[in-house]
Amino acid sequence: MSPNLTYVIVVGVLVAAGVTLLLERSLTRVLMGVILLGNGANLLLLTGGRAGAPPIVGSAPQEEMSDPLPQAMILTAIVITLGMTAFLLALAYRSWHLNGHDEVQDDVEDRRIMDLADRDEVPDDDVDGDDDEESPTTDERQLSTTAKGGRAG
Amino acid sequence: MTFLVPLPVVMPLLGAALTLLLLGRPRAQRWVSLTVLTATVAVAAMLLIQSSLHGPLVVEVGGWVAPLGIVLVADQLAALMLVVSAAVTLCVLVYSIGQGMADGDEETPLSVYHPTYLVLTAGVCNAFLSGDLFNLYVGFEILLVASYVLLTLGSTETRIRAGTTYVVVSLLSSVIFLVAIGLVYASTGTLNLAQLADRLDALPDDIRLLLQGMLLLAFGIKAAVFPLSAWLPDSYPTAPAPVTAVFAGLLTKVGVYAIIRTETLLFPGGRVATLMLVTAVLTMVVGILGAVAQSDIKRLLSFTLISHIGYMLFGVGLTSSLGLSAAIFYVVHHITIQTTLFLAAGLVERRGGTTAMDRLGGLARLSPILAVLFFVPALNLAGIPPFSGFLGKLGLVQAGIDDGGALAWILVAGGLVTSLLTLYAVARVWNLAFWRAPHPEMPAADDAEQAARTEGAVQPQQSLATAQTGAVLPGLMIAPTVALVVFGLVLTLVAGPLFDLSSDAANDLLQRTPYVDAVFPGGAP
Amino acid sequence: MLVLVAVHALTAVIAPALVRLWGRHALYVVALVPGATLAWALTHTGKVRSGEPVVETLTWVPQLDLELALRMGTLSWLMVVLVGGVGALVLAYSARYFRSDDPGLGRFVAVFVAFAGAMLGLVVSDDLLLLYVFWELTTVFSYLLIGYDPAKRASRRAAMQALLVTTLGGLAMLAGFVMLGQHAGSYRWSVVAENLPGGGYLAVALVLILLGALSKSAIFPFSFWLPGAMAAPTPVSAYLHAAAMVKAGVFLVALMGPAVAEVTPWRPVLLVGGLITMFLGGWSALRQVDLKLLLAYGTVSQLGLLMVVLGAGTRDAALAGVAMVLAHALFKATLFLTVGIIDHATGTRDLRELSGVGRRAPALAVVAGLAAASMAGLPPMAGFVAKEAAVEALLHGGTADLAVLAGVIFGSVLTVAYTLRYLWGAFADKPGVEPTTVRPVSWAILTPAAVLAVAGVAVGVLAPAVDRLLAPYADLYRSAEPGYHLALWHGLTPALGLSVLAVAGGAGLFDLMRRERVRATMRLPFDGAVAYKKCINAIDRLAVELTGRTQRGSLPFYLGVILVVMVVLPGGALLAGSPWPQRFHLWDTPLQGVAAAMVVIAAVMAARALRRLTAMILVGVAGYGIALMFVLHGAPDLALTQFLVETVTIVMFVLVLRRLPAKFSERPIRSSRRGRVAIGVAVGAVTAGMAYVAAGARQAVPISVDFPDGAVSYGGGKNVVNVTLVDIRAWDTMGEIAVLVVAATGVASLIFRHARDLGRRGDIPGDGPTEYNRPRWLTTGATARSQSVILQVITRLLFHAIVLFSIYLLFSGHNAPGGGFAAGLVAGLALAVRYLAGGRTELNGAAPVDAGVVLGAGLFVAVGTGVAAMLLGGEFLQSALLDFHLPVLGHIHFVTSAFFDVGVYLIVVGLVLDILRSLGAEMDRQHETEGDEVREKELV
Incomplete structure (x- = not known):
């Protein structure tokens, strides 16, 4: 299988931007970093399956369909990220509520x-x-x- | 008997659903949780018997033939882990009920606690049973998200801060795991572990190394391996005692389990053995020195937790049958003992009002039961014979000396030094918290305790005031701790059969064929 | 033997109860247990003497060659006799030593008996690992006994010191044992001794084992812990620290000697260590003013002597050595017991304060005198017989032996001197010192000591009989000579002369020291205790420094470490790898490039944004860009879900960000920002590189090629992705919805802090119940102060349409893009719109249910579907296809996995509802309450 260079580059940029945000102290930024990282990982999963027609039987010949398995995995991952986002947002709010800011404190x-x-x-x-x-x-x-x-x- | 295989995951999930529906009826919720976890212990035990008699049990979920669908595999390793973790979760549940009863549910809302706790159990079981790499990820996510919630229960300032560290580090590890899965699928086109065992063999060495490195990194964070471990002591100790206990016992071990599983099944041959051994010795020594530096019992125990993960890596890194079986034995031992110690620390906190050693003292005289409940597992942790910790350590030392390599010698030395320093650390706790004269701030009245122990167990709500000052140790907190201490002693008594089991498991792992053949009876596709 | 050990353990468990029942008289009963041990050993005397060891074996952990293998030969027999006999007597003594109301008595007896059991096990272990087990147990029990009075700092420290030092040695010894055992393939000493390795391996193993023996027996440089251990009650000192535990190292040396005495490091280590210890201990004993400490240092000295004699490694020396073990146990235990009596009777052990005790307690003085005579090596005592034998054995050796002999004689001089010091200090009339008041000494407490003292005489007098008992051990040394025999009188031999010399020298030295005050000038060149303190301090310091370096307590630091490891390890593997795949394509369609550019730009700008809202929008744009890329990839389900998830995310962000400050704080310093960006770029590059390499490496056909066929024939659906989610990989989806359930619970748990608030129905305190109990079609609730009425009406009109649409998506998903997730998100968005338009009353009006109940129901339906399949005989989550005709609707094609998808749908709706309730309604309420509080404060 030949890699799709566009995907590879976008993965790299998303991860780089995500990591940069993740290393911040503000929880909101950290959360955005997590979201970007999640998107990067999802796209990386997509890189492992070929592109093509939507995998709906009858709409296109099977050999032209895109690989459904990475899609299923990504779907799972997206939804999990949604749950995590909600939780982190609540955490950020709670942190702000208690401390007046949403920055991660040292132990x-x-x-x-x-x-x-x-x-x-x-x-x-x-x-x-x-x-x-x-x-x-x-x-x-x-x-x-x-x-x-x-x-x- | 294969219908049993999904049950350790399914039953807790159904239980979680029920406890959610039973909102506001704590008694009913308690019964559901207790029933479900008891049943899980029973099922796990049956799985262990079945798998050691007849080899790995395999279920193709939804009837989808492997490698299309997801397979669940209960081999001896998985079943053994299931039994121990189920037993431990059950004990901790009872303990937390005991604590919750006395606390009132102000800080630990039960309607959150029960479903979350059950889902945590389901996630742990799923991780052990999974025969599919992506499903392993899902298993991890289940237990992680549950752990996020449990860690931040009550959402006090400390827990929010600690929880943030824990959650963000875990999220990063999840992303790394997901990336690793993406890479594995991209290069092999499959997720089924048994099939991966075959397909990874066909990959070029450098790519295999890459995949191995990424998976080890992801699992290494969860298992709290140095230098990926620093998050643990900052987060675990802040949680309520039973939560810390179950985290300490189980969550890192899931990471260790994943390392054992993938290193033996997917990446045999020990290509990173050197790296693993170096990491092992660093984890042991840095971890235990961390413990020595602490002045709080819970934090100290968190550092011993990290340190002793090093022993397990040591066994895995040796890649010999004895090393691996000793590592498996050690995992079983450590799940039990570390949990017990955290429960005991919870009792200390209850009795003395704190776990800070500079504000404790005289517990040996004030509460002899508590003294025994701490002393025995503490010695066990330090590897004092004849306890199970010694037996595991002995197996590792034997395996290391059999290996004979320079690195193995260093590890043997490191392991023994760690053992000594562990003893130093726990003996310091003993000297300060149990032996020293009681601290003036501590509730000291012996008679108050006597009165409260008889009355408090029956009517905990009434003695709420005394509970806050710490003179009460509810029976429901004591009983499960006693049970776990006894369980730890039983491990010593049945060490022979248990070592048989772990040797069998280790041999199966090293051969790989029992696992692969069980998933693909007709040969790998 | 196993039974005896078990009886000890059992007695230990019940001992506290016995003490509670009978007070200190219980100790007499408990003393029967070691007494029984003695009796048992005596009944086996004949068998052992005839060279037949008593053997018992029970398997324990065969994989580790750890067996309960016990074997009693001559040496063990001697030790069992001592452990049992002295143990019983000391317990009997303790019955008078302690008071019945001593709160620690029960604990003391328990640990004491447990110790006796461990010691018994130790001396009869044949399996070296088992020996180690008992060895460590004696250490632990000794720790507990030394800390008998734990409120004293000195006790605690001494206990810790003894514990650490002996455990350190023990661990080294364990390593040595394992080295020998792994080589021999067995840990039975009887087997190992026949299968010893050679060369450096053996030497290392022996040195390690000797470390254990030396530390246990308080040999230089480990001597310091033993005097510290005198913090324990005197019976403990008499038993553990004179007769039993400290003999463990001696016993080990004696046990292994016959097999390894010829191996290089064995003899030098023992001789040098032993001699130094003998001198240092003797010197120190002469400086003590506390009688107990005097004896303790004397013990140290004697242990050194024992090591020297047993380490000499000849048959005659070995015979002398075991005789000396016997003699030492008898006289030293006696002496400690007498010190305890003196302490009790006078209230002090300070020899500067004692005067005239001998005249007031003559019986005590006689008993002590007998033991002291034995210690000094005067005839007809056991000590004399043993020392004669030792001198004789060394006298006939080479130059080295003669040098050692000189050392031994000098040591004897010291011994005589401190013996005299003891006797003088305890019993003499001292001019210028007030005669001490002595309470009467009862026979009950004196008898045990007297028995031991008399035994010392008996052994000396009956030397030939003792010789016959002990000789079988000495004969293990392979030597052709006929051998020496223990006896009181060998004639006028050089040895006798040397003995006389030693006694005379000792007397002279004592006299000199008493008169000249020389002792003040004598300083020890090396103090082990100081070294120990330094070591402990060094460990503590190292721990603090290392922990301070690695445990920074900073989240970004921890993340940075993980990421750097990722860059270094997998990244390194990436760089070191073979040539990268040459085959690649830029894009599948150029449009991907456009979408990609959108994502890239948005992501980079998001990382730089200073305002929360800007950053959020940019992250959202990146997400929508990804959705676009999904469309172009041929993944409509994914695109739909991603689009909806991004939208829900934005809603959540808006809900929370309205409470947070608009800008991020200005804290980031430029340099640390550069560091972050550098790590980010490195990790991004490594990830991209790995993706490139991994995708290029694929040779195999992916398993998903068979999905489309299976989806139709077995899963009954045309949308392969949906069938994958609800059927092929439904197990994953089940896990995933569990994640959602818990995430929702977690959000609620964070925002609603108290259990009583978690009844998430909407009966939020402070809200009048009327507002939503009377739902009014197309009108606003009373509290929706600021929202637009028109907007609310529109959303109400749209709401039902959207919900219907979501249900359509749910059921059509099996064959077309859609499914439970997408449908649930759509329904959730409908709720969100209601909330945004009308506030929390609108939300409660739209969804008058508990989020928890929706979540629970969803989970129950989804998992229940799987269970139902199982109950009907299929695999868990197996689906069934149902085709049937209905009158109006015509042909129905139904797949049971649709139920599963309904569960998913419910959970997603529940999640969104929960988020809206928590991050929306409850946050509003908290905000309003606080606002009210602020206003109230302002009014006041």
Whole structure:
């Protein structure tokens, strides 16, 4: 089978644009990236089947029909993407509702460990100190308290 | 008996439909879910017996002869995975009912929870049974979308943030999988796995490598293999305990299963074995060091989860029969144990009000049951004999030493170091959360707990106030955790037969013919 | 033997209950279990002596060569006697040591018995893997026992330290075992010993195994954990850390010695490690002021000596070694027990505070004195007999042996010195120290110690009998010489002279140290504990640094990593591949180029757009362009669906974007934007390249060539794509609708946060019920404040027409473009139009049902169709063709898969309805409520 160069180029552009958007922080952009990526993947599926007349028996000779299998797959994929889009939109709205923006935030706990790494420290542990009632320094405590906020579920 | 094959998918889906229709009737929904999952366990068990007696069971869905339609294949590997996952999902369901009863359904709306949970089960089962590459994708999508919903239950700020990371990474992996399918179909003209086994052999090596790479990438993200794993510890721990538990137990394993299936059936010969072994050792070591750095039990467990995926890759990468069978054994063990530990962490959270180690202490004295429920699986995870984790690890070490290659030696060393560090990590949890004197902020009243345990299990709604402070451990949360701990111990007792099973499965996988012949009794078209 | 191990385990389980029942008296009952072990071993004495090992085997995991293979030869017999005997006595002692109301007593007894069981298993294991199993179990139980008082930080740290150090060694040992076992094809030591590999492989394996043995027996450089372990209660120290667990390493060396003593690293490692440990332990013991720690360091020293003697690798040395194991267990356990008694009776173990205890508790002093004499190697004690044998064995060797002998003698000097220090410290009258008050010592607590002490004397006196019992082990060493015999009196031999020398030297050293205060100046050159701390700290630091580097917590970072892997790995394979296919075509028809240009331009502009609405429109344009390409490809179903999906997507976007700011934030920095674009272009290029190569590689005929025939004959439809969806690959479609159901549920779950709001019927709090309960034809609801009346009327008129059209699409889809998806989307759009024109009351008027019920019904119908086929005897989802005549309609051609498509239709409608309810109506409501709240606040 010989590849259709137009498809190949469009696939490349859709994926490139999709990835560029996907790497953004705004959820709306991320979502648009997902949609473009999905379109790119669908077109790539189409590249794997030949083009031709609509695959409706009786309307054209069978050997001139386009390959129906990629079409069925794409249809499934399109509809799944629709569901995902709806979900992501709801997520973006919810994020906006809670935070006043729809940008993806960094993880707080990870940030805490990165801070430890920057300060060349180790996690609070049994290693040092002499008595048992020791507690972490105040700012650490506050940090971990904020980290746990909304987690008690 | 082939009529049984679709049931592990069909029954949960029908259950999901019913629970949707039973909107606002939580009792009825609970019964539907419990019945369906119990039945699924039974069916899975029958499938396991049948497939080990008579070879793989194949169903051509809708009566469309393979490779035209979709085939479902229940071979020993698939059936084994089904049994374990069904059992685990059932236990977690009971646990979540227990938790939900005490919580009130404010945060976990049951009318969302039950259908979604059932669909998740259906997706997992579908992924195990699928004999068709695109259908495997659909299976993944089913379980993923369900996991998105479960992860963001209650849509608090933390869960929205964590959920976003999880959803977007998973979407990317889905796109990559879809692209891989497009490439596979473009180059071979088929989707049927058994037929692909044949047609991929005929492709030029570099194209096969390309396809293999893309599929491994897609599955590697789902299985949380380093460096594709960083999303996991940021997302899993924020979910409600039972959700995290079932995710940890099952979702990554579906990725591992897909890797095992495709690497043995579609790409035999271990062309990427080196890559896989390198990845395995990195996953093990980086993962466990991540666990060591944590100060929250759930996050710590999430990192051990990643780390131990490395063991399974290790076994697969060795491409020997012993390695593969040890990997399969390890998968079964790890599904059980990791789930158990997360359930135990949920109990810790309930009892101590948090899973942050710096705010816990004295649990061994405050709640001896909880102590046992954590300690035993924790040791099991660390590979302390005689538990199943040790047996799996032993098989891997034996296979690695049999292999004798330099890389295999490094992996043996890495595996043992990981085992030690796992022990260090869980022993730290034990020292801090269970042994240390109780933290002042923790609910400490022993008598309150005694009172609540008897009364709380019967009338959970009344003790809602105490539940919030954490002094109650509802019986419905304890019982399934106990069941899973016992299940983990049973794995040790029946390790002989189980290893027989996994060896058989591994040999079938390596030979490829049992699978292909079952799908195409007359030879591949 | 298995039964005995099982009894231990069982006792451990019920022990807490027994303690709750009988208090500390339960310990006497529990002590019967190790006592039974001792009795069992004694009954088998004759058999073992005659060289017949007791053997038991049970399969466990044959694939891993892991068997419950137990074998009791001479060495094991000795160990069983010690484990059982000392275990029983220590438990009896504990029955008086602890108080009945000690809250940890039940746990203590359970773990203690479990430990005894594990130790028993360890010493009778023939399968090396089984030995490892018990080995690790002793480690774990020891961890729990050391942490007996877990509220103390020191206990916890000591427990962790012991756990990690011994597990580290254990894991190394496991690797060594596996190396030997995989080579021999069996893990039975009796088999492995006959099938040893050679060369470097064996050397590595042995070094690994020795790591395990040395760490378990607290040999340098692992010695430090043992003194730390003294945080455990004294009975634990007496048993685990003197008599039993620390002997595991010694036992292993003794077990393997006969087979491997000649292999290069074995002897040097043991001799050097043992000697260093002996010196360091001895020195440290001399510096201690805590009697228990003094004994602990003494134990370390003695373990070193044991390793030296057993590592020497000759028959006579081996005999001396096992005799010494026996002697050491007896005297060291006794000494620990006496320290416990002193601690109890006086409240301190500090030798600076103790004075005159010997006079006040003479019986105790006698018992301790007997044991101490044995430790110092005075006749007629067991210690003397053993040491004589060791000196004799080394005396007749080569230069190396003589050097070792010198070391051993020096070690003995130290031993004598710290023995004296112990006796002096515990019992002597010290000038200038207040005489200590001593509570009376009961016989019940002293008896176990006394029994052990007397046993030490008995072994010495009955040396020839002991010799006959232990000699079979020593004879495993292949040596032609007639061999040495244990005895109290060998005549005036050089060995005796050396013993006298050691005692005299020791006495002198003790005297010197007491008077000269030399001990303050003595510093150890290397402290294992410091090294351990550094290691742990290094691991923690490494963990933090590495995790800080890899776990960035940033979604774009994670995505970037995945994408870079994709560019590098499959992309690399792409570049490295053989020449790319030359055959390609630019397009099927030039029109494709036009559509493609539209898609490309829209996509690139979308990636650059700064306003949400612009970006959304551009993405939509790209989507419509794709639909156009589908048309040109010959895929009308696809084009129709894509068109409808794009439209629904735009509706959803509009619903959400009306709440979000118009512009994206300005955050992106130029450099990071370049990075994103670079990754994007690279991934795009790789994907395109792969698509090109893959499509060019196709040789095989696709399976779908048979679809059209099958679709008509078996699926009963002419539209192949639709038949594929509802029949050939209906299983996929079933999964896909499950995805839709859950996505809809998820949207609702995100927007409606509480369960009570999820009754999605429309009884939304705050909405008066009247507005939609009285549907009015062609009129507006009361709340639709801003919408145009004309628009609403028009949409109402159109609505039913569109719904009818969608039903037509649904049923015609089997033979022409259409089908459940397209039809459902059309119906959904009709609802969307109603909502957009009239707000949420209009929506409720148009669809007065629960979205959840529609979804559930759809799923039920679709899956139910499949089940029905199964119940009727077909495969799941198998369809049937029905042709029949109806009076008015004429010939009807009906395919049962149409039911399935109805299910699909319902689910798509349910999804759209749910989206409109959530992203539309509920968002409106939340917005209004918040607006009200804001207004109320402003008023206040």
